[in-house]
Amino acid sequence: MTMVTESMHIEPLEDLPIGLRAGSPLLRPIEVIAATLLTIIIGLLLMGVTSRYVFSFPVVWVDEAASMCFLWLAMLGAVIAIDRNEHLRLTLFLQMMPERIRGFFGALGPLLVAVFLIGMLWPAIEYAMEESYITSAALNIPMTWRASALPAGIGLMVILALRDAIRSASLTEIAAATGVVAFALAVLWLVSSSLPALGHLNILIFLVGFVTFFLVIGVPIAFCFGLGALAFMTFTSSLPTIVLIGRMDEGMSSLILLSVPIFVLLGCILDATGMGKAIVEFLASMLGHVKAGMSYVLLGSLFLVSGISGSKVSDMATVAPALFPEMKRRGHKPKEMIALLATGAAMADTVPPSIVLIVLGSVAGVSIAGLFTSGFVIAMVLLAVLAILARWKARGEVMDGIRRAPMRAVGKALVIAAPALLLPFLIRSAVGGGLATATEVSTIAVLYAMIIGMVLYGGIRPGKIYDMLVETAALSGAILIILGTASAMAWTLTQTGFAFRMAALVTDLPGGWVTYMMVTIAVFMVLGCVLEGLPALVLMAPIMFPIAKNLGIHDIHYSMVVVTAMNVGLMAPPIGIGFYIACKIGNVSPDEAMGAIWPYIGALFIGLLVIALIPALSTAYL
Structure with missing residues (x-):
């Protein structure tokens, strides 16, 4: 936090x-x-x-x-x-x-x-x-x-x-x-x-x-x-x-949204037990000795930790303190670290159990199992483009005195991190394989994290548990009231007939589904920047998704484009909330970091275009 x-x-x-x-x-x-x-x-x-x-x-x-x-x-x-x-x-x-x-x-x-x-x-x-x-x-x-x-x-x-x-x-x-x-x-x-x-x-x-x-x-x-x-x-x-x-x-x-407070609580448990830190330390022992290694560790940690917490803020707050000191020692500039942290968190937002994907499945009627399966692949595409840019940026990294960690140290870190590493894959496979609903899996994940946290990671004192419950209630209430009022506004908008007029207008645009994808990217980048993710989805999904379906766009493919575009806007200065959160976590002035983030935003945008123009990336594994 x-x-x-x-x-x-x-x-x-x-x-x-x-x-x-x-x-x-x-x-x-x-x-x-x-x-x-x-x-x-x-x-x-x-x-x-x-x-x-x-x-x-x-x-x-x-x-x-x-x-x-x-x-x-x-x-x-x-x-x-x-x-x-x-x-x-x-x-x-x-x-x-x-x-x-x-x-x-x-x-x-x-x-x-x-x-x-x-x-x-x-x-x-x-x-x-x-x-x-x-x-x-x-x-x-x-x-x-x-x-x-x-x-x-x-x-x-x-x-x-x-x-x-x-x-x-x-x-x-x-x-x-x-x-x-x-x-x-x-x-x-x-x-x-x-x-x-x-x-x-x-x-x-x-x-x-x-x-x-x-x-x-x-x-x-x-x-x-x-x-x-x-x-x-x-x-x-x-x-x-x-x-x-x-x-x-x-x-x-909606009963689907029952998983929202459960995953918020799971993120709190992740922070309190140090499970996320164990993952970071394992990846650092594996990759820390290569050039751009700490950047890879940061991106990989965000990828894996997101699969536990479902929260961008929790992800960044877990990863940054563990990695930033060593990255600074190797010559990374603070503004570059912030840029990588912010865009890495945006990349990880499609990794299950993403609260955004759960809400999108609820409001747009899209299979959450399908979203979880596809989201994992899409996040890997974005991870690849960010890793390529990070490697190029690290060409002048100072590697003096950096040595490969002994296999014994790597093995010890793996043993400590294994229970935490297992959790995101259990969540994804259980929901993606149709074995259980997102709500059921979130509940099992909380029980698993509590038990593992007590047995292997030092546990949580009772007073802290109460604080986490109250904090989860407050965060969940703030999220859910947005969903409620945004749903009311979206319904009001659809009653005016605006959605039908917009559908007719977009259908007549030259270029078919590709043009509509470009319109979608522009709309959700702007809304993601101004409104943050969840209200943008609730407001526009009932209007945009039926049009996409009429144009023959697969709902899972369209969902991946929407979520990715929204996250690019979310991290884009001067308004994007995610950018400012990352700056605060890293204790870097937004004015200083603003210039450094644009190449990373550009890399995400290239990844977004690839995702939008190649439907198979989203649908081949369904």
């Missing part, structure tokens, strides 16, 4: 080490409940896996119980994330503003969050009441028990958003921000009768203009989408806002 300072341009989801982040004392009961819910979910999933694969007697109510706990975990996690200021938001432009108006926007942002939440509170209550008429199939209890998580979480977030507004600015600034919000709402209400006549122009006004403005002033991305969708539906249509609550519920509580 990484520590964020005021010099950062982006506030990421994962910005402080586990155990250093602390919420308000009043939120302690919520944290305890969230940690308990996560423990219950893991227990339920383990029960389901054991009953199905060991005793061949599936427990039919496990999925229902886990789903109910999952929605509560997502909403309470989002509450904790607001309390800890862990929701993803763009602060680049906010920091460029004069000091005298920054306080005003500091108050305006939380107020806008509160406006969205207040607007959704009564629809959430109605939704929970409507769910009382539906009884769960296995547990035979009203679904209100599950749906009540929405109004409960929204209500708590309203209180915290108003608290943040009061804390972040003076009374004068708060009054000014309140006046602006009230004035804007009044104007929109007065002109609402004429807005439907504008047709698709409303998309530019609300779903592009409003959302962009909210992003620029530092409103968390999840609530930017929610505000845009709510304003669009309220002032340009007669649809009830309860529909948005239903879309949010569907977008953030």
